[in-house]
Every structure is written in C-alpha cells, then in structure tokens.
Amino acid sequence: QVQPVESGGGSVQVGGSLRLSCTAPGFTSNSCGMNWWRQAAGKQREWVSRITTDGTTSYAGAVKGRFTISRDKGKDTVYLQMNSLKPEDTAIYSCKTTAIGGGNVETCGSKASWGQGTQVTVSS
Numbered sequence: 658q659v660q661p662v663e664s665g666g667g668s669v670q671v672g673g674s675l676r677l678s679c680t681a682p683g684f685t686s687n688s689c690g691m692n693w694w695r696q697a698a699g700k701q702r703e704w705v706s707r708i709t710t711d712g713t714t715s716y717a718g719a720v721k722g723r724f725t726i727s728r729d730k731g732k733d734t735v736y737l738q739m740n741s742l743k744p745e746d747t748a749i750y751s752c753k754t755t756a757i758g759g760g761n762v763e764t765c766g767s768k769a770s771w772g773q774g775t776q777v778t779v780s781s
Contacts, residue, residue: 659683666775677737679752689765691735695748709758749774
C-alpha cells in the first residue's frame with residue numbers, strides 16, 4: 658500500500674508562493690499517478706492537479722497558470738509549486754495516488770490511501 662505524506666504548507670500573504678511535497682514510497686515502483694486535492698473549511702474536497710506515470714500533467718481551471726505539479730521519481734515525491742496565491746487557495750491540501758494513465762489498478766487506485774494533509778493559509 659502506498660501511504661502518502663504531505664508537507665510544505667504554511668501561511669503566506671496574497672501573491673506569495675509555497676511548494677508542497679508529497680512523499681509516497683512505492684509510488685514510482687507501482688507506476689502510479691498522483692492527484693493533489695484540497696478542501697476548504699465548510700466546502701467539499703476539490704481536485705487540484707494530477708501527474709500521470711508518463712508525466713502528463715493536468716490542472717483545475719482555478720489554479721491553471723499559477724500552480725505547477727512535478728515529480729522526482731528517485732525520491733518517490735511529487736511537488737506542487739503554488740505561485741500567485743489567493744485567499745481562495747486557503748485549504749488543507751492532500752495527495753492520493755491514481756491509476757489514471759496507467760499503473761497498478763489496486764495499489765494506485767482502489768486501495769489508495771489519503772495522506773494526512775497540509776494546511777495552506779493565504780491572507781490579504
């Protein structure tokens with residue numbers, strides 16, 4: 658089972674930047690993709706970005722052009738570089754593997770686990 662651990666959250670002012678990390682041992686060996694999600698207080702969890710096993714990236718409209726997802730296979734780590742942050746980006750950010758784009762269907766998909774999340778707070 659791939660158990661992600663997120664880090665890198667914090668408090669920044671509007672326009673600032675943060676880089677989140679998601680370390681998931683087994684992520685690379687199982688050819689998983691990785692999704693970033695976020696959940697603001699009182700709101701439903703929303704999808705933010707994805708990187709597939711072949712390196713294809715995709716973004717939600719609200720973050721496109723501001724956020725960049727990348728990975729370091731050697732470290733089993735996926736990053737989310739967040740620039741030009743806005744108050745509406747305030748949320749708990751979590752990562753979870755996905756079998757979208759390939760990878761072990763059970764390990765990356767149906768049996769995937771959530772990380773504990775990392776808080777991002779953007780203040781004006």
